[in-house]
Amino acid sequence: MGSTTEVDYDAIVIGAGFAGLRTLYELRSRGLSVKGFEKGSDVGGTWYWNRYPGARTDSEAWVYIMNISKELNSEWTWSERLPGQAEVQRYLHHIADRFNLRQQFEFNTRIASAEYNSDRNVWTVTTSTGQSYTSTFLITASGPLSSQRRPPFDGLDSFQGKWYQTSSWPKEGVDLVGKRVAVIGTGATGVQVIPIVAHEAESLTVFQRTPNYVIPGRNHSISPELLGEIRRNYDQVWNQARGHVFGLAYSPADRTVADVNEAEHQEVLERGWETGGFRFVFESFDDVLLDPKSNEAMAEFVRNKIRTIVKDKKTAELLSPKYPFLAKRPPLGHFYYEAYNRPNVKLVDISDNPIKELTPKGIRTQSGDEYEFDVIIFAIGFDVATGALTDMDIRGRDHTSLSEKWSKTLETFLGITVPGFPNLFMASGPQSPFANIPVCIDHEVNFIGRAISDLRQHGHTKMEPTEAAALQWATHVEESFKATLLGSSSAKVHSWYVGANVPGKPQNVQFYFGGVGNYFAQIEKEAAAGFPSFEKS
Numbered sequence: 001m002g003s004t005t006e007v008d009y010d011a012i013v014i015g016a017g018f019a020g021l022r023t024l025y026e027l028r029s030r031g032l033s034v035k036g037f038e039k040g041s042d043v044g045g046t047w048y049w050n051r052y053p054g055a056r057t058d059s060e061a062w063v064y065i066m067n068i069s070k071e072l073n074s075e076w077t078w079s080e081r082l083p084g085q086a087e088v089q090r091y092l093h094h095i096a097d098r099f100n101l102r103q104q105f106e107f108n109t110r111i112a113s114a115e116y117n118s119d120r121n122v123w124t125v126t127t128s129t130g131q132s133y134t135s136t137f138l139i140t141a142s143g144p145l146s147s148q149r150r151p152p153f154d155g156l157d158s159f160q161g162k163w164y165q166t167s168s169w170p171k172e173g174v175d176l177v178g179k180r181v182a183v184i185g186t187g188a189t190g191v192q193v194i195p196i197v198a199h200e201a202e203s204l205t206v207f208q209r210t211p212n213y214v215i216p217g218r219n220h221s222i223s224p225e226l227l228g229e230i231r232r233n234y235d236q237v238w239n240q241a242r243g244h245v246f247g248l249a250y251s252p253a254d255r256t257v258a259d260v261n262e263a264e265h266q267e268v269l270e271r272g273w274e275t276g277g278f279r280f281v282f283e284s285f286d287d288v289l290l291d292p293k294s295n296e297a298m299a300e301f302v303r304n305k306i307r308t309i310v311k312d313k314k315t316a317e318l319l320s321p322k323y324p325f326l327a328k329r330p331p332l333g334h335f336y337y338e339a340y341n342r343p344n345v346k347l348v349d350i351s352d353n354p355i356k357e358l359t360p361k362g363i364r365t366q367s368g369d370e371y372e373f374d375v376i377i378f379a380i381g382f383d384v385a386t387g388a389l390t391d392m393d394i395r396g397r398d399h400t401s402l403s404e405k406w407s408k409t410l411e412t413f414l415g416i417t418v419p420g421f422p423n424l425f426m427a428s429g430p431q432s433p434f435a436n437i438p439v440c441i442d443h444e445v446n447f448i449g450r451a452i453s454d455l456r457q458h459g460h461t462k463m464e465p466t467e468a469a470a471l472q473w474a475t476h477v478e479e480s481f482k483a484t485l486l487g488s489s490s491a492k493v494h495s496w497y498v499g500a501n502v503p504g505k506p507q508n509v510q511f512y513f514g515g516v517g518n519y520f521a522q523i524e525k526e527a528a529a530g531f532p533s534f535e536k537s
């Protein structure tokens with residue numbers, strides 16, 4: 001079995017986060033020799049790097065899992081509804097140790113390039129220190145939200161205080177007590193870090209370019225009774241998440257705005273707001289992404305909450321988004337709006353007065369106003385979906401790189417494979433579902449495993465999706481996005497759904513918004529039919 005050319009490994013996996021660990025487990029259990037490479041010094045991926053204060057999941061613990069063993073599900077004890085970074089890291093460490101995955105990874109090793117050799121049907125992967133390894137299959141598990149954007153401001157090196165990025169937060173040594181701190185960015189990350197920093201710093205100034213609709217997380221500890229119930233019903237919970245449009249174990253609301261009167265409408269939204277988390281979005285009304293009236297009603301409900309919570313009227317207005325609800329990914333907050341009632345917290349609106357540069361003392365905006373700080377925290381987001389892949393020089397059959405291939409149009413088949421790149425598989429790649437990621441990873445990696453097994457069983461050594469299949473998928477991804485209210489609004493608000501947060505990035509829909517259930521049905525159909533959209537030899 002395996003390829004005819006001699007290789008170091010059957011498969012090389014890049015990344016040791018959820019996807020990398022899951023992939024290594026999958027391929028090893030299918031009898032492949034596998035080697036993993038990871039830039040960080042340990043497993044964890046997102047949870048290794050994003051250790052900023054306040055980092056936690058926005059998905060409930062019971063669907064933020066690696067569903068590979070019933071014993072694992074029943075022995076692991078989550079302590080919180082929305083577990084913090086340290087707890088998720090403990091979980092991933094536990095998995096790495098329990099399933100002996102750690103020793104197959106080379107840590108502190110960044111992959112700089114990967115090149116496919118057509119004559120030999122071999123991938124050669126080269127590290128940043130120049131060491132090369134070969135394999136028949138290459139699986140990237142480099143993460144959709146892992147390529148951090150370097151602060152794009154002139155004068156960064158002149159700033160005499162300390163600056164940090166949330167996505168590469170130091171393991172220790174950050175002291176904010178008594179400091180004048182700035183946070184730039186109010187996405188899901190900024191929203192988590194801001195209330196914590198507000199408690200520690202002498203003063204906190206938040207620079208906001210676009211406000212977000214922040215939903216209360218309503219985190220709580222998991223009681224033994226709740227844990228017992230989840231453990232008893234794990235299959236049901238998992239199946240519910242598999243069938244939910246965003247991979248969460250929620251039931252459909254089974255109602256639209258048209259089904260209720262005004263009083264009932266407010267009552268439903270109030271109930272959702274008290275329950276918190278994404279349940280507010282998905283268990284209130286089913287038409288929020290489809291009907292502008294339903295969407296605006298939810299948006300206005302949140303704006304009213306902001307007006308009620310935030311005492312200063314001007315600040316409340318600045319915090320209130322005017323664009324459609326969900327046009328940007330709504331963050332979950334943990335006393336986020338309440339933080340603006342503290343006397344040491346100030347909001348600076350930079351929507352019409354952008355940051356011009358950093359100065360030795362702090363931040364200067366275009367209008368010439370200068371703000372002085374001891375510490376600046378950048379929570380400015382990621383080059384999503386494609387970023388981690390195009391950061392590496394990955395070259396396929398005709399030496400074209402992924403970055404060149406995607407310079408105009410983003411094209412994958414099912415978000416997992418790319419024409420022109422034989423035996424390359426992406427776990428959680430571009431154009432895969434926008435959803436609770438671990439649920440998606442589980443099924444995508446299973447698909448990858450089945451594809452490789454099928455190939456080998458038929459005596460073939462390489463597979464590559466057809467251009468026609470990829471084009472059809474890209475069209476379907478675009479159409480699914482445009483069928484929602486997101487299609488008309490996301491680009492206007494710098495949304496990373498379409499890559500609009502990175503200046504110069506070609507604007508394409510970065511994720512599949514057609515729903516997790518639909519997605520799984522399509523990958524299942526492809527696998528069950530023997531992978532007919534691939535050329536194999």
Ligand code: NA7
Nearest residue numbers: 145185186187188189190209210329379380381382494501
């Ligand atoms: P996001 O959601 O991309 O948020 C980044 C924030 O930084 C957002 O508020 C941006 O404003 C702001 N930003 C970016 N560039 C600038 C500049 N140049 N000046 C001022 N402000 C800027 O990233 P997150 O890390 O918060 O969240 C990413 C996902 O990771 C999250 O949803 C989870 O799934 C995990 P903008 O909105 O673009 O105007």
